[in-house]
Amino acid sequence: MEKEKSPVRAGFCLTGSFCTFKNAVDAMARLKNNGCDILPIMSYNAASTDTRFGDAESHIRRIEAICGRPVIRTIEQAEPIGPKNMTDIMIVAPCTGNTMAKLANSITDTPAVMAVKSHLRTGKPVVIACATNDGLAGSFKNIGKLMNYRNYYFVPFRQDDFVKKPSSLVADLSLLEQTVQAALSGRQLQPVLL
Numbered sequence: 232m233e234k235e236k237s238p239v240r241a242g243f244c245l246t247g248s249f250c251t252f253k254n255a256v257d258a259m260a261r262l263k264n265n266g267c268d269i270l271p272i273m274s275y276n277a278a279s280t281d282t283r284f285g286d287a288e289s290h291i292r293r294i295e296a297i298c299g300r301p302v303i304r305t306i307e308q309a310e311p312i313g314p315k316n317m318t319d320i321m322i323v324a325p326c327t328g329n330t331m332a333k334l335a336n337s338i339t340d341t342p343a344v345m346a347v348k349s350h351l352r353t354g355k356p357v358v359i360a361c362a363t364n365d366g367l368a369g370s371f372k373n374i375g376k377l378m379n380y381r382n383y384y385f386v387p388f389r390q391d392d393f394v395k396k397p398s399s400l401v402a403d404l405s406l407l408e409q410t411v412q413a414a415l416s417g418r419q420l421q422p423v424l425l
C-alpha cells in the first residue's frame with residue numbers, strides 16, 4: 232500500500248480484546264505484506280495480560296517479528312508520534328469498549344490512547360476496529376460519539392452472536408485494509424453496519 236509513491240506509515244494499536252488478537256495480528260501481517268510500514272503500539276493491558284488466548288510475551292514477539300521494530304509500550308514512547316510526524320494513519324484494532332470510552336472522552340492514560348491523541352494533532356485519520364460485548368449497551372454512546380468526530384473511521388462491524396450476546400459488536404478485520412484505503416481518502420467504507 233502506497234501514498235504518493237512512499238509506503239503508508241500506519242500506527243497499529245492493540246488493546247485488550249484478547250479473543251480477537253489473532254485476527255488483528257493476521258490483519259496487521261497482511262497490511263505489512265502489502266507494503267505498509269507499521270509502528271506497533273499496545274495498551275498496558277494488551278502488553279501485560281496472559282490469557283487463554285495466549286501470553287503477552289508471545290503476542291509481542293509475533294508483532295515485533297511482523298513489524299521489524301519494538302512495540303511501543305509506554306505513554307512516553309507514544310508521545311512523539313504526532314510531533315515527529317511518524318504516522319499517516321492510526322489503527323486501533325482491536326479497540327475495546329474501555330479504549331473507545333477513553334477516546335470519546337479525551338482520557339489519555341495508556342500508550343494506545345496517547346498514540347491516537349498524538350497522531351490526531353496533525354489531523355490525520357484514525358481507524359477503529361471495535362470489539363466489545365457492550366457495543367449496543369454502555370459503549371453504544373461512545374461509538375456514536377466517535378463516529379461523529381472528525382478524522383475517525385470504523386472498520387465495518389456486526390453483532391457477532393445476537394442470541395447469546397445481544398449487545399456484542401465486532402469489526403470484520405478482513406475489511407481492515409479497505410477501510411484504511413478509504414480513510415486515507417477521507418471516506419468511511421460502507422456499509423459500516425454488516
Ligand SMILES: Cc1cc2nc3c(=O)[nH]c(=O)nc-3n(C[C@H](O)[C@H](O)[C@H](O)COP(=O)(O)O)c2cc1C
Pocket residue numbers: 245246247248249250251274275276277280282283326327328329330341362363364
Ligand atoms: C480474556 C479477556 C478477554 C477480553 N475481551 C474483551 C473484549 O473483547 N472487548 C472488550 O472491550 N474488553 C475485553 N476485555 C476486557 C479488557 O481487557 C479490559 O476492559 C481492559 O481494561 C482494557 O484495557 P485497554 O482498553 O487499555 O486495553 C477482556 C478481558 C479479558 C481478560
